[in-house]
Amino acid sequence: MEFAVFQFELVAKDELRLPRYKGSAFRGLLGHALKRTVCVTRMDRCNGCLLRQDCVYAYIFETFNKRGERVARPFVLEPPLLERRIFPEGDSMLLQLILFGKAVDYIPYLIHTFREMGRMGLGANRGRFWLRRVTYKEKIIYHFEEQALHTDFERENLFSIKADGQTVEKAKIRFITPTAIKQNGQLRKDIDFVSLLKAVKRRIKALSIYHNGHLSDELYFDLDKAQSVSVNGLNLAPFAWKRYSNRQKQKIDLSGFVGEMELRGDLTSFRPLLRMGEIIHIGRGTVYGMGKYLVDIIKD
Structure with missing residues (x-):
């Protein structure tokens, strides 16, 4: 099973007020922003959508098998593991996004989504942030100064361990x-x-x-x-x-x-x-x- 571990560096544009455990805040905003980015039907639910089989959002967040049963979603979002809850303007934080299988192909969509998340705002006060860079095995695949993606990276296989x-x-x-x-x-x-x-x-x-x-x-x-x-x-x-x-x-x-x-x-x-x-x-x-x-x- 192919996988890839991406590290995102985020920089606070406003003061950010986040909970003690930050996983829910980031995951919730990620799902909302990704759907807003890729959904063309604007349906509240993915059930019954004609585009579901080829939809990035449905594959990552509304993951069901052919029998309509929910299955494991192909990602893990590792939030910043910091105890503090207040991040002043200019502070940076790191999080990791681990993708499995076909989800690795969708990293361009997810990088764009993180940029949208920053504009939408995060936390109790909807503080904004911006995405400085994304790295894979210490290689920069996105940097805000270039505004370009480098996706010629070699994926890993879980079963090769x-x-x-x-x-x-x-x-x-x-x-x-x-x-x-x-x-x-x-x-x-x-x-x-x-x-x-x-x-x-x-x-x-x-x-x-x-x-x-x-x-x-x-x-x-x-x-x-x-x-x-x-x-x-x-x-x-x-x-x-x-x-x-x-x-x-x-x-x-x-x-x-x-x-x-x-x-x-x-x-x-x-x-x-x-x-x-x-x-x-x-x-x-x-x-x-x-x-x-x-x-x-x-x-x-």
């Missing part, structure tokens, strides 16, 4: 953004290694069936070996936040946990799957940047 031969027996998993994983219909307050691997596997399956066309053998992992990996330290804290859904006309609870988990055992064969999870995120709310974790290898 392989073990590098390095033996790993100890690692720390850092849950950077709120992580919400359900088990038997209930949100978990903690996590173990097997549950983490299963969450990664579910997420890859959800993305690849629709945005890749087939599954990969890389999803297999040895359950007995995974169960032998012990959790030596678990330091998690609840992260409560809600977002208002215009579709459902109510607040949606997207609370999860953040923190760290230290693992000990034979982790070598699990490194590719763990690396995939770092890219795709896990659990609920991935389009808001939730479920981001990083793996730190610990060498004794």
Whole structure:
């Protein structure tokens, strides 16, 4: 499954007043601005639209399979991971947009959409911003001074991630953004290694069936070996936040946990799957940047 990670640098044109967790603010404005940019029918809903099959907005935000069932959307928006909420005029911030499958082709539309978002305004006071540049693997593909796009970049493939031969027996998993994983219909307050691997596997399956066309053998992992990996330290804290859904006309609870988990055992064969999870995120709310974790290898 092809993917690409783009970094956007935004500069405040007015003072910006943003919430503690900024994923919902950016994702909400992105959807609104993209639809306003590409929709020619101006229908409130995509259901029944004759242009839906070839629509950029419908593919990215109203993602359904042929049976009309909602499937995983082909993007993750990683918001600026800054605690502060006030950004004076001239301050800059970075966010990442991770695209999967055909969505990578639509990066020109999304760059244009971010420019429109800046004009529309963001946050409680609708503060404006402007897009300074977009980079891919440290290569500038858009800069405001050029007003040109360079899309001759080489895409990556999620399933090309392989073990590098390095033996790993100890690692720390850092849950950077709120992580919400359900088990038997209930949100978990903690996590173990097997549950983490299963969450990664579910997420890859959800993305690849629709945005890749087939599954990969890389999803297999040895359950007995995974169960032998012990959790030596678990330091998690609840992260409560809600977002208002215009579709459902109510607040949606997207609370999860953040923190760290230290693992000990034979982790070598699990490194590719763990690396995939770092890219795709896990659990609920991935389009808001939730479920981001990083793996730190610990060498004794």
